[in-house]
Amino acid sequence: MARRLKDWLEVRIGLDDLIRTQLTEYRVPNTINLLSTLGFVVLAGYIIQVVSGIFLLIYYVPHPEHAFRSVQSIMSSVPYGWLFRQIHVVGSNLLIAALILHMLTVFLMGNYKRPREMTWISGAVLLLLALVFGLSGYLLPWSQLSYWATTVATSFPTAFPFFGDFVTKVLRGGENVSGITLGRFFALHIAILPPIFLSLMVFHIFLVRRIGISATPFGVEDEEKRPLAQYIKKTYPDGNPFYPYFFQKEMLMVMVYCTVMFFIITFMPTLFLPEAANTPADPFKTPAHIGPEWYFLAQYQMLRLIPNKFLGISLQIILVGLFLSWPFLDTYKEKNLRKRPVLRGIFLLLLAIWVVLMFWGR
Amino acid sequence: MKRRKFLKAVLAIFGLTSLVSFAYPLLRFLAPPSGEARIKKLVIEKVEVPIGGSKNIVFNDMPAIVINTPERGLIAFSRVCTHLGCLIEYEKDKHQLLCPCHAGTYDLEGNVVSGPPPKPLPRLPLKVEGENIVIG
Numbered sequence: 001m002a003r004r005l006k007d008w009l010e011v012r013i014g015l016d017d018l019i020r021t022q023l024t025e026y027r028v029p030n031t032i033n034l035l036s037t038l039g040f041v042v043l044a045g046y047i048i049q050v051v052s053g054i055f056l057l058i059y060y061v062p063h064p065e066h067a068f069r070s071v072q073s074i075m076s077s078v079p080y081g082w083l084f085r086q087i088h089v090v091g092s093n094l095l096i097a098a099l100i101l102h103m104l105t106v107f108l109m110g111n112y113k114r115p116r117e118m119t120w121i122s123g124a125v126l127l128l129l130a131l132v133f134g135l136s137g138y139l140l141p142w143s144q145l146s147y148w149a150t151t152v153a154t155s156f157p158t159a160f161p162f163f164g165d166f167v168t169k170v171l172r173g174g175e176n177v178s179g180i181t182l183g184r185f186f187a188l189h190i191a192i193l194p195p196i197f198l199s200l201m202v203f204h205i206f207l208v209r210r211i212g213i214s215a216t217p218f219g220v221e222d223e224e225k226r227p228l229a230q231y232i233k234k235t236y237p238d239g240n241p242f243y244p245y246f247f248q249k250e251m252l253m254v255m256v257y258c259t260v261m262f263f264i265i266t267f268m269p270t271l272f273l274p275e276a277a278n279t280p281a282d283p284f285k286t287p288a289h290i291g292p293e294w295y296f297l298a299q300y301q302m303l304r305l306i307p308n309k310f311l312g313i314s315l316q317i318i319l320v321g322l323f324l325s326w327p328f329l330d331t332y333k334e335k336n337l338r339k340r341p342v343l344r345g346i347f348l349l350l351l352a353i354w355v356v357l358m359f360w361g362r
Numbered sequence: 363m364k365r366r367k368f369l370k371a372v373l374a375i376f377g378l379t380s381l382v383s384f385a386y387p388l389l390r391f392l393a394p395p396s397g398e399a400r401i402k403k404l405v406i407e408k409v410e411v412p413i414g415g416s417k418n419i420v421f422n423d424m425p426a427i428v429i430n431t432p433e434r435g436l437i438a439f440s441r442v443c444t445h446l447g448c449l450i451e452y453e454k455d456k457h458q459l460l461c462p463c464h465a466g467t468y469d470l471e472g473n474v475v476s477g478p479p480p481k482p483l484p485r486l487p488l489k490v491e492g493e494n495i496v497i498g
Contacts, residue, residue: 148448152463155446169394175423180394284418284425286449288462304464309445309480 023243027236029215032246035109036216038102039208040250041257042126043201045095048261049133050194052088060140062186064179067142068280086265089272092134094261096295099127107326107347110335111214114228117327119211122204124324129197134293136189139182145274147281148290150185151177152300159313176283212236217335291361298354301361403498411436411495416452421497425449426486428495431457431470438486438497439472445479459483 009015028036059078061070074081103123106112112120139150154177157167173180212234240246264271276287292300299316306312322329330343337344363371404421411417411430418441419426425441429452439459441449448463458475459468466477473482488497 148463151448152446158447166393170392172394174394284420284449286451286462290448290463303446304478307478309478312478 019243023247024241026209026242027239028213028242028246029236029239031216032213032240033216034249034253035105036213037246037250037253038098038105039123039204041098041253042095042102043205044254045091045098045257046197046201048091048258049088049095052084052091053190055084056088057190062140062182064142064182064281067140067182071141071143072278083265086269087261090261090264092137093272093293093295094257094264096127096130096134098257099123099130100295103127108337109214110217110337112327113330113333113335114327115211115231116207116214119204119207120327121324122200122207126197126200126204128320129193129200131295133189133193133197134295136185136193138293139177139185140189141277142182142281143277144279144281144285144287145276145290147177147283148276148286149292150181152292153296154181156313159309178283217337294358297359297361298357301357304361403496405494405496408490408493408495414454416454419497421486426497427452427459428488428497429470434470436488436490436495437470437472438488439468439483440486441483443479444474444481444483445477450483 006015056074059070059074059081061067071085074085076082106120106123135150135153139146154168154171157164157171160167169175171181171184172178173184210233213236214234215236272293276290279287291297302316303309303312306315332340332343334340337347404419406417406419406428411428413430413432416427416429419428419438421438426438427441427450428436428438430436439450443450443461443463443466445461445464445466448461450459450461450466450468453460457470459470459472461467461477461479464478466479467475468479468483469475471482472485474480486497488495490496
């Protein structure tokens with residue numbers, strides 16, 4: 001049966017040729033390591049989010065009077081509803097963690113350098129979109145945590161004169177976070193963001209394949225040092241075949257990702273669902289202890305420390321701008337971080353500040 | 363003008379027109395719908411706010427608070443923190459208003475004492491009519 005299906009496809013789309021050129025004869029550098037599999041892990045994580053999200057949609061009701069109860073019902077009444085919600089909640093956090101790790105490893109290996117500027121930017125925008133995904137999904141359970149985190153987040157534009165208040169009103173659909181906001185965030189989360197995220201991910205993968213995967217800079221001559229006068233696809237004729245060699249590594253890391261996810265679901269089920277996440281939203285009572293998800297904690301703490309709201313939010317926007325345009329700012333050709341003490345120092349300092357702010361923000 | 367150039371120009375005009383005629387309705391569609399008619403006044407009884415006490419109210423969809431201080435008498439504020447929109451709470455013992463999100467504090471005049479709020483709390487007009495407190 002499988003043979004017949006394969007033959008059926010072969011005469012129609014040239015399956016053998018497709019497998020040969022895209023998998024078995026597509027070669028990756030010999031020096032490639034497990035860290036290079038993180039992009040694939042993100043792809044797998046995104047697929048898990050889409051599938052679990054579709055399952056949740058079957059029972060979720062996007063209305064302020066029903067949203068909280070429908071989520072509680074998913075957790076307690078729907079058979080295995082708790083499992084799919086936990087996969088979605090824990091998965092969203094792990095996806096962002098995998099994205100951050102992916103960006104960090106790309107940074108450490110200098111793989112953002114020319115000709116891969118667009119690959120970096122598309123990856124950075126994917127990270128930002130994932131954060132927007134997290135924020136928009138946060139409101140949907142209509143809990144105290146989600147309501148007030150959204151109130152704070154949608155207040156950010158008010159720091160800017162002239163248009164700030166209008167932007168906040170557009171985001172909320174009114175003066176306050178309400179049922180209209182829930183409808184907007186629901187549409188954003190399930191209908192607007194997914195196709196954008198998917199398209200950008202396809203573009204990112206296209207760039208990786210079109211430009212050629214980047215080798216680790218340690219002990220290998222960098223192709224980035226040559227003059228960039230014309231398009232040359234980076235290939236590795238002596239490298240290992242993508243399939244099965246690298247694909248197996250990627251799948252191994254996906255298994256590690258799933259193991260971490262199920263470990264958290266089993267042994268730390270409340271890690272991402274604190275008490276305020278199980279209390280229905282009360283628009284007239286801000287909880288005493290409220291904080292965003294871990295990936296927004298550093299920014300949250302920064303806003304606490306900088307007394308001027310405009311300055312605090314402007315600084316964050318500038319940092320995002322620097323992050324996006326980094327390949328154009330660091331034009332030094334050396335990729336190896338061991339030979340770049342200044343960059344190494346800046347990186348460690350920024351990482352330390354981020355970690356300190358994150359823990360302080362708790 | 364050659365036919366190809368003409369077609370390009372027509373395409374550009376039609377494309378731009380379509381874009382603009384779509385952009386305006388989209389902006390209007392996303393802009394907040396106009397609110398319902400707002401109440402002008404809210405009346406509560408004086409006994410609901412004893413001296414030293416407070417009462418949380420909702421005035422024109424906005425969470426607000428009426429405080430009866432021994433020194434200044436009755437006073438009403440919006441409870442929406444001017445920093446990032448969390449709701450402030452009255453701390454009776456400390457004679458101040460605290461925002462739980464970023465620890466901004468206000469005095470009982472609504473002025474910022476500490477923390478990141480950029481401006482004072484909006485004060486609501488209030489007057490006492492007999493046994494009633496009229497806000498607005």
